[in-house]
Amino acid sequence: MKRIKILIAIGVFTMAGKAQSLPTGYEIATWYGFSKAAVSYTFDDNTPKQFTVALPLFEQFGYRTTLYPVTNWVTDWEQLKKASAMGHEIGCHSQSHPNLGSIDTAAQERELSGSKATIESQIGSGKCTTIAYPYCITGQMDITQRHFVAGRICSGQINAPTHAEDYLISSISLGDQGLNTPEALNQKCDEAATMNGWCVFLLHGIDDDGGYSPITSPTLTSHLTRIREQGHFWVAPFGQVFQYLKQRQNAIITETSSNKQRIELTLTDGLDNTLFNQPLTITKAIPNNWKKASVTQNGQNVTYKTHVNNGQRYVVFDAVPDAGGIVIKK
């Protein structure tokens, strides 16, 4: 009986996940670089102008996106290979775009593992770790969970900074069947900033390429111009933002030593490092006379800056969980 109770307790603990644990004086940014909100642009169904119009446009702004191609519909893998090399994420949207809720277990297994394997072998670098469910219908979750770390649905919500449903991450549809003006897109991003949330946009057709619910490139240009001007959004691929969210929620900082010259700490997250390896942005209160503080992780210099707020000096730096000890020096 006692044994059963212990097992139940472990089960509950595992399901809840580990909570973030930080010593006094530390804070992990809700989103990379202390951005007010995260924004991801995801493109489904590999329509022609996603490659010839949309990606070059996003790249002009320095933004990277996520592509969810249907693998049986791909006619030119070089386009996807090039997009991946440019830093865009290539995710899974199945082999043939079935309704996953209406096919049997074997067919779903084939659609998911088959498209994932095809993408990984064709692209040759990087993993296919996230899925956008065809028609936004989820199917059997245990199969999805075996192959992917996160899944995108289409419920039109902005995701909270504490979002915990890895396989039910909401997106907002754009184009003539959804939000279709720069103002409407901007407003969603403003809402995301107010709630420190994560706004995921879902795009299909671009201009006149024949894709579902097209959005025009001038609308996107106007919207992206404002996003960049505001400067408080973290625009990044779906999988990258998901990693950050998950790592932040599981991060544990342990201060291993601290004196007048030097602070040593470890940053861990208990997650699989082959799937979760994004830098987290961390701030730490430091003595006011540490004007030229420097930060290293595993002996290498890392990006950092210092600032004073209400008379207290802080150092802000990026570090990857489980990637070696961190040292802050006077």
Ligand SMILES: [Zn+2]
């Ligand atoms: Zn689709």
